[in-house]
Amino acid sequence: MQHFNPEISINSGQVFLWEKHGDAWYGIHGQHVVKFSKTFQCFPEFKNIENTIFRLDDDFAAISSEISKDPFVSGLLKSYPGLRLMRQDPEQCLFSFVCASNTNIPMIRRMLYTLTRKFGKKIQADGIDFFTFPTAFELNKISEAELRQCGLGYRAKAVKAVAASIVSGRLDTDYLARAKYKDAKNELLNVYGIGNKIADCVLLFSLEKTEAFPIDVWIARALASNYSWLHGIKMSDKITAHQYDVLSEKVRDYFGKYAGYAQQYIYYHMRQEAGKKW
DNA sequence: GTACAGGCAGTAT
């Protein structure tokens, strides 16, 4: 197994429902609680779930060599050893990033935490109470007003739309995981509340699309300052939908099938440089 | 009081 560092990965802003108790980290993964200390554990029992969550099945040597073709990313691989992509539960990931639009990480954590406390099922682990992430079926039954009371604000409408899409079968995460990147992305974009950025986050973090390259304001800044030679687009923090498409195409073409891994390192670096600790 | 935070949809040109 290659060296990897769960703690830096957990703290890199890709997951929201992990917390530290003592020297152990506990995370909500759909209907399970995952514990990481010296070893991994799952409640209820789920054999080798760490292989899934920390992507231990990835050939990191191959990935590293592929994205190291870019000198900037090559340096970041050395600067942040052990930083890895994590694989999330698809439904939880969808709802998490719908809630993540136009807000900050502490707020996202608050919204999701409240959702789990109110609508999740209690699971005890080491004497601590944890709550699972509510399913689409459960969220679909909750009124928009109740969701707003969890602090979601106008995102409540989008959560309802996503839940309804899943319950009706119009949106099928198993199909999305099997589908090609562009097909899966188009399906996601059809749902109210899901745009380019959220779609790419869900594709990368939970639907096996390692070529997905989410472009948020931080990545846009990096692309503007370090990669203008690659796209030649004049841009500010905010980019239009069309600019997003053009950038996305060029960046995926340049970084290759593991572009999402490169994105994760660039994103982490930008946040570090800005002194963000969440 | 105002500005801002890891977007998105709706409308007008």
Added chain:
DNA sequence: ATACTGCCTGTA
């Protein structure tokens, strides 16, 4: 295609 606007909510 692009420009512009409003939107929940908590924090500085």
